[in-house]
Amino acid sequence: MANTMKASPAKGKLGILLPGMGAVATTTIAGVHAINKGLASPIGSLTQMGKIRVGKRNKKSNKILMKDLVPIHNLKNVVFGGWDLFKDNVYEAAVHAEVLEPALLSKLKTPLSKIKPMKAVFDKKYVKRLEGSHVKKAKTKMDYAEAVMRDIKKWKKDNKVDRVVMVWCGSTEIYIKESAVHQTVASLEAGLRKNHKDIAPSMIYAYAAVKMGIPYANGAPNLSCDVPAMVELAKQTGAPIAGKDFKTGQTLMKTILAPGFKARALGIEGWFSTNILGNRDGAVLDDPDNFKTKEVSKLGVLEQILEPKENKELYGDMYHKVRINYYPPRGDAKEGWDNIDIRGWLNYPMQIKVDFLCRDSILAAPLVLDLALFLDLAKRSGMSGIQEWLSFYLKSPQAGKGLQPQHDIFKQLQKLENTLRHIAGEDLINHLGLDYYEK
Numbered sequence: 268m269a270n271t272m273k274a275s276p277a278k279g280k281l282g283i284l285l286p287g288m289g290a291v292a293t294t295t296i297a298g299v300h301a302i303n304k305g306l307a308s309p310i311g312s313l314t315q316m317g318k319i320r321v322g323k324r325n326k327k328s329n330k331i332l333m334k335d336l337v338p339i340h341n342l343k344n345v346v347f348g349g350w351d352l353f354k355d356n357v358y359e360a361a362v363h364a365e366v367l368e369p370a371l372l373s374k375l376k377t378p379l380s381k382i383k384p385m386k387a388v389f390d391k392k393y394v395k396r397l398e399g400s401h402v403k404k405a406k407t408k409m410d411y412a413e414a415v416m417r418d419i420k421k422w423k424k425d426n427k428v429d430r431v432v433m434v435w436c437g438s439t440e441i442y443i444k445e446s447a448v449h450q451t452v453a454s455l456e457a458g459l460r461k462n463h464k465d466i467a468p469s470m471i472y473a474y475a476a477v478k479m480g481i482p483y484a485n486g487a488p489n490l491s492c493d494v495p496a497m498v499e500l501a502k503q504t505g506a507p508i509a510g511k512d513f514k515t516g517q518t519l520m521k522t523i524l525a526p527g528f529k530a531r532a533l534g535i536e537g538w539f540s541t542n543i544l545g546n547r548d549g550a551v552l553d554d555p556d557n558f559k560t561k562e563v564s565k566l567g568v569l570e571q572i573l574e575p576k577e578n579k580e581l582y583g584d585m586y587h588k589v590r591i592n593y594y595p596p597r598g599d600a601k602e603g604w605d606n607i608d609i610r611g612w613l614n615y616p617m618q619i620k621v622d623f624l625c626r627d628s629i630l631a632a633p634l635v636l637d638l639a640l641f642l643d644l645a646k647r648s649g650m651s652g653i654q655e656w657l658s659f660y661l662k663s664p665q666a667g668k669g670l671q672p673q674h675d676i677f678k679q680l681q682k683l684e685n686t687l688r689h690i691a692g693e694d695l696i697n698h699l700g701l702d703y704y705e706k
C-alpha cells in the first residue's frame with residue numbers, strides 16, 4: 268500500500284559544510300564544480316545517476332532516475348564551505364592533495380580559490396601527526412561548540428544559503444570508547460563545559476550541527492554522532508544523522524563479496540587484508556592510536572554478514588586481519604590487497620586474491636555528495652535521528668538501539684531504495700513473486 272509521506276521542495280541554495288578540507292573534501296568540491304561546468308560526469312553518485320524501479324515488473328520503462336522520483340536538491344544550487352587547521356583555500360588544498368590532474372584544477376581555479384576554510388576546532392592530542400596554526404582558541408569545549416554555531420550562522424548569511432548540511436571529512440582521531448559522558452544530552456553538555464577528555468573535536472562539530480537541527484554525517488570512524496546522547500539530541504532538534512566511516516575501497520569489496528560467499532554456503536577460513544597508501548590520511552593512520560579507530564571500524568563488517576555463531580561450520584574459525592601501511596610513493600592511489608582462503612565441497616581449500624588499485628578520494632567523493640543530498644532530503648521529509656537507509660555508504664553503520672547494523676551492500680541498497688519509494692509515496696518493493704504480488 269502506498270503511503271503519503273512527501274518531501275517539501277528543494278528550494279533555494281543548499282550549503283554543504285565540511286569540517287576537514289583535505290583530499291576527500293577538495294575532490295568532492297572540485298568534482299561538483301567540474302560537473303556543473305560540463306567538464307566531467309558524476310560517476311559513482313546515486314543522487315545524480317542512480318535509477319530505481321517504481322511499480323510492478325510487468326510494466327515497461329518503469330526505471331527512473333532517483334532524482335526524478337524524489338526532490339533531490341539540484342547540484343547547480345549547492346554551495347560549499349568548511350573548516351581546516353591549514354589555511355589553504357580549496358584550490359591550494361586540492362593541488363596539495365594531488366588527486367585531480369592540474370589541467371582540470373586550473374580550469375576551476377577561480378571558484379575554488381574563493382572557498383577558504385574557517386578556523387578549526389583542533390587538539391593535537393586526538394590527531395598526533397598533524398600540526399596547524401589555523402585554529403580557534405577558547406576555554407571550554409562548549410565555548411568551541413558555540414563558536415562553530417556562530418560560524419555556521421554567519422556563513423549561512425554571507426553565502427545567502429537556505430539550508431545547511433554537515434559532513435565530517437576531517438582526519439581519523441585516536442580511538443575513544445563510548446563512556447558515561449556520551450549517554451545523555453545532559454551528560455554530554457556537562458562534559459563539554461568541563462572539557463571532558465572523551466569528547467574529541469569531531470564530536471564538538473557534530474554537537475554544534477545537531478544542536479541547530481542541521482543534518483550531520485560522519486565520514487571517519489570517530490565516535491562523533493554515534494553515541495546515545497547525540498541520537499537523543501538529533502531526535503529533539505529534528506536532525507537526521509548518519510555515521511560512520513565512508514565505505515570505499517577494501518571494505519566496499521568485502522561487503523560485495525562476502526554476501527555472495529555466504530549465499531552459496533562457501534566456507535571461509537581466513538581473510539587477510541592489507542593496504543598501502545601515501546596520502547595525509549595514511550600518515551595520520553600510521554600512528555597506532557589513530558589506526559586502532561580505523562581497525563575497529565573495518566573489522567566488524569564480516570562478523571555481521573557471515574554470522575559465525577549461527578554458521579559455525581562455515582565461518583566459526585575464520586581468521587580476519589586488517590593492515591594499513593603508510594607508503595608515501597603511492598599518494599592517494601591506494602592498493603588494497605586481499606587474500607581469502609575459502610572452503611568448498613568436502614572441505615577442499617581454494618584461494619581468491621583481490622588486488623584493488625583504487626583511488627581513495629575518487630571513491631569517497633560521490634559518497635560525500637550523496638550523503639549530503641540524501642540527508643537534506645531526509646530533513647525535508649520530516650525524518651530525524653539515525654538514517655539507517657544511508658548505511659549503504661558507511662563502513663560501520665549506526666543502527667537503532669538493540670539492533671545489529673546491516674553491512675550487506677545489497678540489503679543496504681534495498682533499504683535505501685525502499686526509503687526513497689516511501690518518501691515519494693510509492694509502493695515498497697518486497698521481491699515477492701508475481702503470483703503473490705499480483706493478487
Ligand SMILES: NC(=O)c1ccc[n+]([C@@H]2O[C@H](COP(=O)([O-])OP(=O)(O)OC[C@H]3O[C@@H](n4cnc5c(N)ncnc54)[C@H](O)[C@@H]3O)[C@@H](O)[C@H]2O)c1
Nearest residue numbers: 287289290291351387437438439468487513515547548627
Ligand atoms: N578516502 C577514503 O576512501 C576514505 C574512506 C573512509 C574514510 N575516510 C576518512 O575520511 C577522512 C578524510 O580523508 P582524507 O583522505 O581527505 O584525509 P586528509 O588528511 O587529506 O584530510 C583531512 C583533513 O582534515 C583536517 N582536519 C583534521 N582534524 C580537523 C579538525 N578538528 N577540524 C578541521 N579540520 C581537521 C586535516 O587538516 C586535513 O586537511 C579521514 O578521516 C579518512 O579516514 C576516507
